[in-house]
Amino acid sequence: MIACLRHSVLILLLVTFSAHTHADGASSAPFRGKIIEFPSSYDYPMQKGPGYETVQKCSICHSFGYILNQGKVSRSYWEHETHKMVTAYNAPIKPEEEKIIVNYLTSFYGNGK
């Protein structure tokens, strides 16, 4: 926890009056605002097994936190969620990949229903 805190304090740089220089060397108005550096990716402990590689595609748009956060749920729940990603959010997942993802989620994060 202390390590995390130190890390985050260091990565926030609040710049109020530092010179901002363009590639051509000309200086524009001094930067006024905020800069953020996001923490490096969290290593979500996803279960290894059939479909693991295909499920990596989910993280194009969102972290695996979105999956683990749901807890154990039914196959129809995972079918609905995965299909919504394709139809509502245009996830680049082919129909055969969608099946692999649902099988993976149901095997490792299913509730037996």
Next chain:
Amino acid sequence: MTGMNRRRFLQSSILCIGAGILNTPAFPRSASLTGVALAPQEPYVFHPPMMTFPEKKAMLMHSDSPPLLETSRSAFAEAITPNDQFFVRWHHAVIPDSIDLNTYRISISGNVDNPLQFSLDELKNRFEPVEFFAVKQCGGNSRKLYTPTTSGIQWMHGAMGCAHWKGARLKDVLAEAKIRSNSQFIKVNGLERPVMPGTPPFQRKLDMEECGRDDVIIAYEMNGTDLPYLNGYPAVLVVPGYFADNWVKMLETIVVTEKDEPVFYTDKAYRLPNNELGSVPVGADMPEDTRPLKRLRIKSVIAEPEQDSHVKKGDQITITGVAFDSGLGIQEVLVSIDGGTNWTSAQLDKELGKYAFRKWTYRFNAIRSGEMTLMSRAVNRLGETQPLPENHEWNPAGYQWNAADRVTIHVS
């Protein structure tokens, strides 16, 4: 200013190269962020870690990208939620990595006679400032309490907070843009962007009645200071009494429309079944007929004592928390120390404003050993109150949970 969250950009670029790369982790993982270890006997149960992000204390992290950070219950022991503990919820992973006020502009365009582009300084100087306290609460706050599980992030009570907001009235800004009289809606967009081009942008729609409110503001201050970056620096739409999906962060464009143009995050997402309670029978699908999620419902949350805390027999125990509604005002907060059989009025702190958290406190002596179930239930000026948890209705997206709160403690 329009830089991307580099990590996600690289990740998506790599994934576009080909599926072969997917056999290895898409991006090098850093060992610098470590969270709560999984209990070895429960390999499939995941407990979100506590993480620190810029300008934030350690918060419960539901996702690192997009960042989803939950406020601890204990923060609700006060009516004002500090900026460094205020919840964070973005919809898309591409968030600018800097905002330069020299180039940042908010634009008003569409069905107007005087299209505007103004800087933050102009927003502060050209329009009369308005300030007030208001609760911001995510539609999915407390979703974790729905059974069976509903679709979405499983927040407990910490996707809410109350802050003092200062900004310019939206209606003043729209008046300066000379909005045409036949206008029906505005479409509001912020600077976050989806990763995939076909993913709908996080855009929201407000009608003219909402735009005309005196208390709908474009806020540039939160609790007396600049907004934290992750709460939408430098400007956020504040719609008191409404759920947070309307409070567009890192405001970029306002487009005035003559017609009712469909917007995904108003017309497809953040919807409730179109009936009085916004509910369906437990486990049923979302019906065809739906309505947008708008007004907050009356709610109270217990901040202290913590769930499963241990106290000594004979100790004086203080139960404290907050209550709020959509702006009618809290009349009373009832507390039960016997699981809901008997209820007594808690002491209310002074009201900070009709949209603010109202802090409440109740003290009692723990006279018997064993388990005690503490509950809180707010009543507003119309007499509306919270349902008991077992009577709370259900909706497929798990929105607007507002049952009486419940915490168990152990006396020995």
